[in-house]
Amino acid sequence: MIIVYTTFPDWESADKAVKALLEERLIACANLREHKAFYWWQGKIEEDKEVGAILKTKDELWDEVRRRLKELHPYTVPAIIKIKVEDVNEEYLKWLVEETK
Amino acid sequence: MIIVYTTFPDWESADKAVKALLEERLIACANLREHKAFYWWQGKIEEDKEVGAILKTKDELWDEVRRRLKELHPYTVPAIIKIKVEDVNEEYLKWLVEETK
Amino acid sequence: MIIVYTTFPDWESADKAVKALLEERLIACANLREHKAFYWWQGKIEEDKEVGAILKTKDELWDEVRRRLKELHPYTVPAIIKIKVEDVNEEYLKWLVEETK
Secondary structure: OEEEEEEEOOHHHHHHHHHHHHHOOOOOEEEEEEEEEEEEEOOEEEEEEEEEEEEEEOHHHHHHHHHHHHHHOOOOOOOOEEEEOOEEOHHHHHHHHHHOO | OEEEEEEEOOHHHHHHHHHHHHHOOOOOEEEEEEEEEEEEEOOEEEEEEEEEEEEEEOHHHHHHHHHHHHHHOOOOOOOOEEEEOOEEOHHHHHHHHHHOO | OEEEEEEEOOHHHHHHHHHHHHHOOOOOEEEEEEEEEEEEEOOEEEEEEEEEEEEEEOHHHHHHHHHHHHHHOOOOOOOOEEEEOOEEOHHHHHHHHHHOO
């Protein structure tokens, strides 16, 4: 199991991308919440409201999730970050494996 | 040190479970915030407000935290996810080790 | 690439520390949001509103980020937690490397 962390410019694009990944069985679950982002962009420090998403899926789906999320994403340079899950309770892993392709 | 990520259906169950883990010295600290969850459940994509929790504890307590959290948790299939901490500042680790059993 | 997770007592101290790290090119991006924290402190379980920050930077800058964040931080015992990023999309990594020193 892995966690994929990504950030969207607004709720509309976040909901849309996340629902597509779910419908295509590329992820089993997503947790979304707003944050304030500070980042370097074209020589200036920008400040924006964003929607951050924690996606939960199988390790084997990482390449496909990354490629599909890139297509669905409104940003030119999205952050698509893979975090390893070192362990997880058995019943959750079983559910996650069943709900993804 | 490890991070344990879990999600609750509401603030009441989140506060209760997290306080029990603290009182039993199974974790040193918890950070809780609301999010919107999308997930597959019994053939449908569900959408819910949840409370996500980041718990901080020692690696040696993982088995006990997982078992105890499962008992305290209102979900049939909770997510109890272990993330490895690669490094941490010395004074925080010292505090965390002292505050957990 | 790594993620650094830290928590501040309020928006003012969070914004100030994060902007300093950006201006010094020690991080490329920060995501900040409020949470409720429960933790052991001097024999009691405390409950506080905090601002949690996810910082994104290069692995090579970890020591410097940890030291500088400790200086900038209002807490006596801040949490400065390093999480390994197992993989990330190429265009984001390229941007991150260019925007940090």
